[in-house]
Amino acid sequence: MNEEFSALRKDAVTTPARFAAGLLRQKSPGLLLIDEMLARQILYDILQDTDKGSIFARFGISPGKVSDLFMLFQEIRAYQNENAFFSQEKNPKIAELQRLYFQYQSILSQNNFIDGPSLFGRAAAIQPDKNLCLFVYGVRSPYPDLQIFFQNLKRNVASFTYYHPYTENRKIFTDRGEWLSDSPVPILPDTHYSAFLQLFSGEKSGNRSSMKVFIREFRSPKEEVESIAQEIIRLVDEGLAYSEIAIGTPDLSSVTSLINNVFPQFGLPFTSSATIPLSSSPVIQAFVQLLEIPSRGYRREDLVEAYSSPYLGLLNANSPVTPITVDKIAREAFIIDGLSSWTTSLPQLTTRLRDLFSSPETPEYRRKEIEREIQQIEMVSAITQPILQHLKSLEPSGTLQKHINSVRALFSSLKINPSKIAGTVQEGEDLRQFSTLLCEMEKNSSLYRGREIEYPDFVKILKGELQKRRTQRHRTGQGIRVIGIRELQDQKFPILFLMDLTNERLPYVPGHLPYLTDSEEMVLNPDMKRMNLRDERFYFISALCASTRGLYVTCTNAPEKDGLIPSPFFREIQQNIPTLEWIPSPPEASTRFRQAYAGKCLGGRTLPNPSILPEIADPIRLADLLSRINIEYFHRTGEYDSPFDGVLCEDVEICACLDGRFGDERIYSVSVLEKYASCPFSFYLNHVLGLEALPDVEITLSPADKGTLIHHILAQFYAQWIHERGTPPLAEDRDRALQQLRLITEKELADFGKDGPAWDALKSDLLGMGGYHKGILERFLDVEIARAQSRLCPAFFECSFGFEGVGNSISPEPVTIHVKGEEGASFKIRGFIDRVDVSDDGTFTISDYKAGNHPKLSEIMSGKSLQLPLYLRSFEILTGKKAAAGAYYKIHRKEVSHQAELYDPAHPQVIEVFSARSRMGDTCFDEVIEQSIRSAWTSIQSIRCGLFHPPKDPCESSAYCDFRKICRFSKFRVLELGESEGGDD
């Protein structure tokens, strides 16, 4: 009886649907029973041909909407009252539904197709084998189409016996089977009285059986599962086998995933009948993600993800190119999406880098980096272009068969062999199902060609079908059974836990049928909601009856936290069945509970109960546990004084290594020293460990790239202008100078090869827009013209010191700066100075162009901003001239101004040319420079001795710091530090 036999054999056991299908195959071989997938495809085609203004086209045509329509048609057929339903012809939506319905039926009939919903209706017209002896069992309140089918069988076969569950409780049973017989239907005596059968009837029931019913509400689903696990441990200790225990639940998927998290901590084996959509399988997701690349527009992240997938194996294990290389290069090439962007942006990036390489201003070390980058671009191009071309071949529209052929061709050209990439049994099963799905789609395609579809629509259809296919997990066949409430009908377990009986899950009464309102649905079946509710009650009672010795009924009651409240079915048990309160034990068998308990005791410095400690014989793990607790509770509190704060001073090897890397021969750039001054920890991550964030991709340019572009334009402009004229532009030169600036800017912008509205907006910011507004470069020119009569003349632009082989160099050697008052203390620096203006009295000023905010005098004085003072001193050393001021040239859409932050009041005729000046007051110019040198020296010494803790002041860079996600900076710790320092004072 376990086997399913041919539908026409007398000893066969089968379902009504399979029996009907067998009958059709046998007696009407010209008809073809089609699956739901083909039925949906036919509906999809019909909807695609629907007039754009129709109601259904306005809902949007997607696989989900098609499924909804199929479900609605299924219900209409099952109730067998199309005429009544479609008689609402004044309702335009119903009229349109009717048109679609008949169009669909007509395609079925033209092709001799029978779909699932029409099965019983068609089979009811077939004459079965007269000698058949049929027994029907387990069917309850059948739909009208099944009733008609049974009536036909009963009329035509030798014997037809129909058993169905019934008791005198109208809240559950209304169908007595009168539709099958004119004579009164006999009710067999109840040999298994259960108090549960009277539930929902309004009467209290006495529990006359020996079975105990325990009841309990919990504060969270996790607590509920943990308590059940602990109770199972107790029951098993008493001698029960795992196979004698079951857990029933209305929401099998979510409870199975919770159990999957909790039971391993208790060492409990389980098996669950839960299924998940095939689309959730990681290996299938990798395939779908690859196929989606063209339909999602060749997005950078999609391609990088495909290269990262271990299933697709798109990168050779020995390849020097990694997914990170692809990502980095694509970002540098400003690729966001678009096939053309992949083909044009990589060569453009190469051209830009080649230009930079051949520029005389590019230092030697940077040239080596550029060479490496160009090599990487070539490799990335070589691996991405063939794949992109293969993916492009998927794009043309075609029939389902054509798309499936293209997918197979893609897998074969990329050497993806689904049968070889399965690492686990489950993956193998998932891939087998994927392959079966493609075969079934192909078969359907041969039965019904259908219209041509666009590639993105094909991917949507494929995803929709993968969503509908279910694949089973956790089915070892051993251990505790985890099962859905509806599956418990006619099963028996000595111990049954019915859990998660919350209002959210039970009873589950579906909302309206798709596309229908309440009143429209009532025409189809006025009793639909009540029928659903009766069904839910029936299956709940069947589940209660599945336990033979002990029943545990539980739920979560946490309205304030999760909005979960007990189901009315739970309350029904509580109020009408004699129950015992279940007092669960703490989940002491759980390894996680034990570990948390041990950690809590150790952290709180209390003695733990040895019987609850984790059963870890391994002393290494215990030591690990202790050291972790110590890190959090001890080392990461108070002063920064441990390696966990980045204080590495006590590690001799590390300090020796740092001394080597950052010793006297090290040539520092000012930005590196500033980085240390603002946050030693980010310096450590970036310059000691060498961690780097991937470059951001902006639609136009990142703020940093925009700043570099402006530097470059202004340097070129002034270098050309001074070379040709010898003096800054005067008022009468304005037009010509502006023209020159425009030409340089347009050429620089063209090198990026970008376009689009955002790029036009950037251009307009820089160059202005006819007579409407001035661009920032024109405003810069006006500031320059206003100061043209001063004694200062722009003399050096983007000039370097400390770099070899650079065209615009003041000195290839770095500058050695001595620390005043410290015998033998000195360090070497190098850098690029945006602009130096010199005066005929032997003084000079240094300016740094800024496209955003710039540091203020206070930051210079606190040692956090070192650029101006160190560059002023370096230029003094290199040229013997006297520094008069350091300034920031703010070049921004909102403001163009030249502000002196650090200046020597002894040279009023030099500093008066700036648009604004900071308040130096009594501050001594030379002393600020010396103080900055001392700050830089202190930083260097701290680097050498391994001090890399987070800042002792509140971190102001966290919003844009690349390391914010791994940073352990805590403002509360800093506040505490400040308080204890205040107390000491």
Ligand code: SF4
């Ligand atoms: S977030 Fe702040 S404290 Fe943390 S690394 Fe970045 S700059 Fe330093």
